[in-house]
Amino acid sequence: MLSPGRLRCIIVDDEADARRLIEKYVQKVPFLEIAGFAESATDALYLIREMKPDIIFLDIEMPEMTGFELLKLLPAARPAVIMITADPSYALEGYEHELTDYLLKPVSFERFLKAVNKVDNARVPKYLQATNESVRELGSQAKQSTEQAEAAGFTSDFLLLKENKKLIKVSPGEIHFIEGMRDYLKLYWSDRVAVIHMTMSKIEEALSPSQFLRVNRSYIVNKKVIREIEGNEITTNSGRKIPIGITYRANVLAVLQKNRI
Known part of the structure; x- marks a missing residue:
């Protein structure tokens, strides 16, 4: 059973050793928990719809469909995606897909922790959600003031x-x-x-x-x-x-x- 307050993770990789390594790292971080595994992008598509994870650890090169092809099938309001690959040449394409982070295999725990902390830091505490409208209004006023200053x-x-x-x-x-x-x-x-x-x-x-x-x-x-x-x-x-x-x-x-x- 998944715990409230933790970030739900699914690991998508066709290599068993790679899945086990990320699973071990997830288990070391108190605010993370495993929601599922997938050995292919096709299986991941159904798992994502069912489990609604907060983070997807996604390999790129997999049979049937690549990680990038999977991302194109997900809705705009998708989970955070941390791409994990052995090939650094995919970095630029990864940024075009607005990934949370891009990790190169073999992934160290220190680098893994830095990536998941990005997702955790981006969470908005519940007590701040009620002030969102006020924040947007202040932001709009600040932007207007900036535009007026630049015009001058x-x-x-x-x-x-x-x-x-x-x-x-x-x-x-x-x-x-x-x-x-x-x-x-x-x-x-x-x-x-x-x-x-x-x-x-x-x-x-x-x-x-x-x-x-x-x-x-x-x-x-x-x-x-x-x-x-x-x-x-x-x-x-x-x-x-x-x-x-x-x-x-x-x-x-x-x-x-x-x-x-």
Whole structure:
């Protein structure tokens, strides 16, 4: 019998050893419990509908149907998905599917714990749910104030971002690009990378559109670091390749076209 308050997990992997390892990790975490196992994506589809899990630990390469193909069959309001694979080349496609996290085999317990903590931290306590309407109203007012300030030509000289237990003072112009990972962001400077707990939409509101450009669901790029565009790919001054999303391409080209000579 499943316990209230715990996150229900199903493990989807065609390899028995891989399923046993994740099961062992789940059993070590007090706020997790096993709701079921599936050896194929097809079996997982029915198990998800029946058990309504909070987390799916999902392998990619499986018989009959891949993990990505399974995700396309799930409703928009799906459980958190933590992808587990031995192939790092799937990382970019994984971000396009808005995964909670992407773990490479063999998975360490430390890395597993970091991934499930993302899901646990995202849960809204019941005593906060009643204030959601007020929060939305305040958020709307704050956004309106920001838009009015930008219209008047005001931009903040710096951002204060929380990384772990530290507050980092950042000049927006120092940021080269931002990579989104569901509820976390990676901010890239010339000499460091910071991981902060924030959504892409939130950071996008804080950045000036005159400086930064959203190029796909997972990346925001500082315009000054764009060295070239070839096909659907941006190359930065540091040589980093960043894909341009299909739905963002027209806007990206239109914005950059303004500076073409």
